[in-house]
Amino acid sequence: MAQNDDIQNIPMARAINLGLRQALLDNEKVILMGEDIGTLGGVFRITEGLHAEFGDKRVLDTPLAESGIIGTAIGLAMRGYRPVCEIQFDGFIFPGFDQITSQLAKLTNRYLGSQTFPVVIRVPYGGHIGAVEHHQESPEAYFAHSAGLRLVSPSTPNDGYWMIQEAIASNDPVMFFEPKSRYWPKGEVDFRVPVAGLHTSLVARTGTDVTVVGHGAMVSVLMQAAALAEEEGTSIEVIDLRTLSPLDYDPILESVRKTGRLVVAQEAPENASVGSQIAATIGERAFYSLEAPVLRVSGYDAPFPPAKLESQYLPDADRVLEAVDRVLSY
Amino acid sequence: MSPATPVPQSDPAPVQFLTPAGELVEDAANEEYLPYLNTLDEADYQRFHHDMVMTRYFDEACTNLQRQGQLGLWVPSHGQEGAQVGSAHAAKPQDHIFPSYREHAVGLVRGIDLLGIAALLRGVTHSGWDPNDPKNGNFRLYTLVIGSQALHATGYAMGQQFDGVVGTGSPETDEATMVYFGDGATSQGDVSEAFVFAASYQTPQVFFLQNNQWAISVPVSRQSRTPLYRRGTGFGIPSVQIDGNDVLAGFAVTAKHLDDARAGRGPSLIEALTYRIGAHTTSDDPTKYRGDSEVAGWVARDPITRMEAFLRSRGVGERYFTDLTTEATDFAADIRRRTLALDNPPTDVIFDYVYSEPHAVLDAQAEWFARYENSFEDSAESGQGNN
Structure with a gap:
């Protein structure tokens, strides 16, 4: 497997896939949720192979409903799970906006810290891919403006591999913005040690x-x-x-x-x-x-x-x- | 524009055990639930009545506190105690409850200190109790955005299923989740999405819908042209309509469906027909949108009155009722006294718990705020020194 080699030259799409796989291996409470992320491996194939390896209860092909995905992820987090939700495209996040900003972002505060909400929301975002309306947007400001959320965006395969794992390890909700035009260029991933913490420029x-x-x-x-x-x-x-x-x-x-x-x-x-x-x-x-x-x-x-x-x-x-x-x- | 006329219907009668006069009935509609009713004894009947009365007194005390400026707002539960107390007593200790924001009686049954609800509406906290403290009966926090909690409950129930605590055949450890919402919430997308996810994952879950006929000023006929319980059927969720002002029907029907949920037979929907006798909140004026005769008709079906008649018919004596009045009066007075004693929270609350781990930008703002606040203390002290 890839991790046997300390350094590999791979695209970010593959690096995030490997990072998700490692997180699934490291913690049985980590589950992936989203539209088409199971058998298909997601429209960008970021979850390719994970459903086959981890099964229905770890990699969930959900109904087509973004608010439903985020809202049920909140309930699963209350139960002790660490859901990682995939929003299929940047412009499709808004049906889930209320659950993200009015619920997920505020629940740690409402619970006075007695309950953490370790939910990661993966958002493929940005232009340069020649796609139709709602498929090329950069809506990060809405979420950076919302207290209670963390928001990060990797730019390299190495950061894709490490930052997704650090985001999943965070006990706070993390918006994980993936620059989809950078999914395919290759770059070096060093599997031994991360370059920096999640919140370091x-x-x-x-x-x-x-x-x-x-x-x-x-x-x-x-x-x-x-x-x-x-x-x-x-x-x-x-x-x-x-x-x-x-x-x-x-x-x-x-x-x-x-x-x-x-x-x-x-x-x-x-x-x-x-x-x-x-x-x-x-x-x-x-x-x-x-x-x-x-x-x-x-x-x-x-x-x-x-x-x-x-x-x-x-x-x-x-x-x-x-x-x-x-x-x-x- | 007048509310639309409901579509002609051929629905079974709502499940009822106690008539408004307090007479026990057995019929085809309630036959399925009779075994659950028969699990109750005289002490249970009194407990149900007791919990409804305590909530009624609590509700009145808090309404008065709001009128006196001691609460920012109040959300009356008057009239809905039957649906709430019956369903809440059907839940087992290991079950998890997701309320909306009017379920004061459910909170009482599950064991929270109702002072927490007064604290929430006094404006000293966004929570009021810790749902993770075992003494609080797995009673989750109130959710103010209509319908949002339906999805949280469904996700929680998905987790119960993934954890393998459903359908093991062990009634003392198998779990279920129950979520409360109202007729207005059924128009929210989140409730429909919760039905979709619940049906899809066959969650161990009861959707408990209190149809109190009014979403603030809008009648239920504006929300739906069909009886609301039929919504569940369309999603593949078994559904039933009950007399929500009959605490015994509330108990028996909910007990049956929670049993089904724990046993792995999936979600169900219970529509309890009830009525909000009071205002939506203390900011509301129901005289602007509904008539006295409508309210009087529902007062005649009051859940406490009919249970009292039932208890008296079974020989419960005056002593029980006078003792209960004393207990409820003391309870309300105690809530009042402790509410008045609630101090404002420390200002740290603005910053604490926004995140569970350090956040450099917010932490810097908290430090600045502390210095800013302290600067006033310094100047006040130095001012005194100059005197």
């Missing part, structure tokens, strides 16, 4: 002139932008946020104190977004280190467009570099 590339931060699929765009900038003599430091609730401000502050310039990039629409929260907070806490206003590069405040327009809607390396040029112009 990491410097993905060091630089000295401008700091750029993002999460999920945006990280690879930022790395591309940094490589292009280097050719023109600009040194960009890239931070992979990894965690959106709580946000890990310290690595960003440390970087900004060095570079004096910050660009925040995200696929999500800008208004009241996580990127806006980062920009405001860094403005408050690093005012005297900043040489320029914090700039945001986001999806536009419009519905995600038809797929043939997604490359104009989604921030790419050029739009990131346009913002980099602007912060350098101050």
Whole structure:
């Protein structure tokens, strides 16, 4: 089996699959729930083979009802289970929104800590896959805004493998946002030890002139932008946020104190977004280190467009570099 | 627009053992449940009556507390004690109960301190009791968003089934789950989704629907053109309608269906026809949407009055009733005294238990808040010092 090799070059889809398998092996209370996740292995095949290995009581093909999935997962958590729910696509999470925000998010608080709610909600999200309406969205801000939820997003296969296990081990509800355009590119997974804790932001590339931060699929765009900038003599430091609730401000502050310039990039629409929260907070806490206003590069405040327009809607390396040029112009 | 006329129906009579006059009846409709009724003895009858009366006095005390500004809101249970006490006594200690927010009598039967309900509505807590404390009878917290708890109950019952505590043939350890909800909740998607999941996974579960005829100001005819119990049948869930103001029917029918659930025969739905004699909450004004004659008709079917008539017909003497009045009066006075003594919670409650593990951003806000609050204490002290 894969784990016999310490390091493997595999896609994130496979890495999350292996992480889920390890979690199922480690704790018999871990169960997977979702639409088509059993025999089919999920529409993205993230749970491929797990139903065959662990059976009906560990890997549940549920009825087609998102509120039902989340609501019953809450009841199962009360019974001592650790449900991992798959929402099939980002835009399909909203039928379950009430159970997530009014119930799951608040129940630890309502129970005054006498009961934990270790529920993970996996959400394949984001664009770049040319899909129809409701299949390319980035709705993370709704959940980052909801007290009681944790929210993370891996950007690499290694983080996919480790962070899904750390999310399942958490005693709090965790929204686990999987950048679906990063499911298939391969990367190294080191099965021996995780790189960092679940709620740690990491410097993905060091630089000295401008700091750029993002999460999920945006990280690879930022790395591309940094490589292009280097050719023109600009040194960009890239931070992979990894965690959106709580946000890990310290690595960003440390970087900004060095570079004096910050660009925040995200696929999500800008208004009241996580990127806006980062920009405001860094403005408050690093005012005297900043040489320029914090700039945001986001999806536009419009519905995600038809797929043939997604490359104009989604921030790419050029739009990131346009913002980099602007912060350098101050 | 007037409420729609119900579709003509050919439904069996609701299951009833006690007529509004308190006479015991046996008929084709209740025959199936007679063995469960026959498990009861005179002490059980008195216990049922006792619990209904205690809840009625509690409810009145809390209504008064709200009118006097001591509770932010009150949710009266007046009129629904029969359905609640009967069904609650049918549950075994190992069963798990998911209430909505009007099930004060169920909480009493399951053993919670009803002060917790007053505390919740006084605004000093979002909970009021710890469902994980064994003394609280597996009585889960009140859920205020209509119908949400139906899914929690179904998930819990799925867990009971996965745990293998259903259908083992051991009546003392096999478990079931019962969830309470109202006629308004049946229009919520979550209740339908709970029916879907319950039927699909054949959960050990009783859905106990108190149809009290009104969802705040909207009559049940706006929620459904068919009797609500028929909803269950459409989902493949055996369903029955009962006289919800007959505590004995509430007990016998629920006992039978909980037995079925524990034995692995899947979920069922009980629709208890009852009536909210009081307001929806103390913020409501039912005189704006329903007539005195309708209310009077249901007062004549009061669950406590008919049980009292039944007890008297069996020779229970005046002494029992006067003693009970004293006990209930003292109970209500004690709730009142302890409610008035409830202090505001410490401000830490804002931040505690939002997460069960550290959360850097919230923890920083809690630290800032503590410093901010302390700064006022400092200035107050220094102000005194200047004097």
